[in-house]
Amino acid sequence: MKILHVKDFFESMNKDFALSVITDPKTLNNSIQEGYIHRPGLALAGYLEHYTYKRIQVLGETEITYMQTLSPELLYDRIREMFEFSIPLFIVTKGLSVPQQMEYLANEMNIAIISSRLSTDHLISGLTRYLRDYFAPQKSLHGTLVEVFGIGILITGKSGIGKSECALDLLERGHRMVTDDIVRVTLTGDKLIGSSVNDIGYFMEIRGVGVIDVERMYGIHAVRQKTVIDTQVELLLWQDNIDYERIGLTNNYVDMLGVNLPIVYLPVSPGKNISVIVEVVALNHILKNYGYEAAEVYQRKLQDIIQKKTRENSISKL
16 A cells, blocks of 8 residues: 655645645654545534544634634644544645644644645645545556557567567657656556656667667657557567457457556567557557447448348349
8 A cells, every 4th residue: 555654745745835844843754545635624523433534634714713713622622532543644724823732732642734825725636636646556567658649559568579679660650659668557537647667768778789868869759758558569479370360350458457458469470560550559549439440340341242242142043
């Protein structure tokens, strides 16, 4: 399970969210385990039955104003009851001040409180996006990710089968590369986003040549930081005893982070222009998105011809 340390969150986002620490710095050693936020209005009112305490707690003007209406004794009791839970972090918006009782108890019970100068709406909006991206399901796999005619294609296969060489040929044909060798796949909403696992640049290893810098060699227009993965092409060594797909009536899918990703199993043999076929895969994917299935049209026309000839033969026998 992915964990976000409060200290790491503060150090990485203090400028974007205009953050400052209210409690003792030692409280920043807590960790956040859920990628959601919660506004604890009901908890402050004393209802703790279904309190989602593992989330970041956001206190806006409404919550601060409500606490000011409570007597000091009642406010102390309410906060102490709420702080019995292992809350990782409170963020107070608009630069508002928290009651002294809350700051005292937070230091005593090791709960971090951070102030943000942003409005509540802006903070919640930005924080939601940040947490969604941080806690999004991810996996890393060996492959090469390219964008062909605007379609993100993940090229996979055994080491040495020619993934990088195929991507290099696609670059020569004017397409773009996202990353080579290892691809990070992140589930965002219902889309798979592919990117590099590091920020060292757009390098590619070509056996016999060595490492090349794609950005320097082909220009900034030949690379992308990330792209939606629309389909996967699995390169396979050609085997005579295997019956490969010839018509395309059956659409194959592979499960990736819970998403059914279309996959094309492409046999590789000497003299086969793989990059051109990958372009065809991309164009065919675009046509399918528009509702055009070439295999179905071909089969339908073939059946029409067969039926026509059958009728003609029946008439001639009469």
